[in-house]
Amino acid sequence: MLPDGPQQRQGGPGSGLPLGEVRQECRGLARAAVRLDSPAMDSLLQQTMQAHGLLIAWEEVMAPTLHAVGRKWESTDDRYVEVEHLLSWHVSTVLRRAAVTAPLVSAHVAPVVLACLPGEQHTLPLEALAAGLAERGLPTRMFGAAVPAEALRAAVGRSGPKAVVLWSQSRSTADNTLARQVASTAFGLKGARTTPLVLLAGPGWSVRAATAGMRRPLGLREALNAISALYAEADAVVAAGETTPGPAAPASTSLC
Missing domain, CATH: 3.40.50.280 (Cobalamin-binding domain)
Known part of the structure; x- marks a missing residue:
């Protein structure tokens, strides 16, 4: 299975989301998502990608936050759906940006x-x-x-x-x-x-x-x-x- 990222323990203060033991960047992203703070989400995601690369950014920041939002709305009668939609859009934006701007070693090999x-x-x-x-x-x-x-x-x-x-x-x-x-x-x-x-x-x-x-x-x-x-x-x-x-x-x- 691809990209689910590490599963986290329940309970994490600061954002209202069940984050568990996670990186500080993950908590910051969760707080920004709950506030529907688009500029903060975009900035934090970009900084995380630049500082740690794709794997760490996905496994330890993006995926745990997305999972936490999903668990929240599933357990609260569809509350936080707007948080999931906005967060997903910003995650998608930074991932696509990374995919189209990275230089290729060769453009003439099988894709x-x-x-x-x-x-x-x-x-x-x-x-x-x-x-x-x-x-x-x-x-x-x-x-x-x-x-x-x-x-x-x-x-x-x-x-x-x-x-x-x-x-x-x-x-x-x-x-x-x-x-x-x-x-x-x-x-x-x-x-x-x-x-x-x-x-x-x-x-x-x-x-x-x-x-x-x-x-x-x-x-x-x-x-x-x-x-x-x-x-x-x-x-x-x-x-x-x-x-x-x-x-x-x-x-x-x-x-x-």
């Missing part, structure tokens, strides 16, 4: 496709992953919420990704058949076609959902490391090929 399954509207975890990949210089194609099955298959076939991350928040949106179809989507030159690694992300997937060509990461950190390892392996293969003499490739194999 990572990020998509919510049909009917799935929860995008924040994928936005966190996109920001984390951008921080590592890896290219992404973010397709967002509720991507229709046909559009998802077309996007994978046309972009030729190294990995595809499929987010499902609930069992009702997890689609094992679609995941297998994506995992079997082949692209590339005839005779050297390849398929992407599919990461089944989110609590909607069962523990046995991952089959051949799939993985089920248990958090943002694991997903980032798994994807990064794919690119590291590819770089190692390229480096080995460059140092090993061999016949020149025919001009007809160019991907230009």
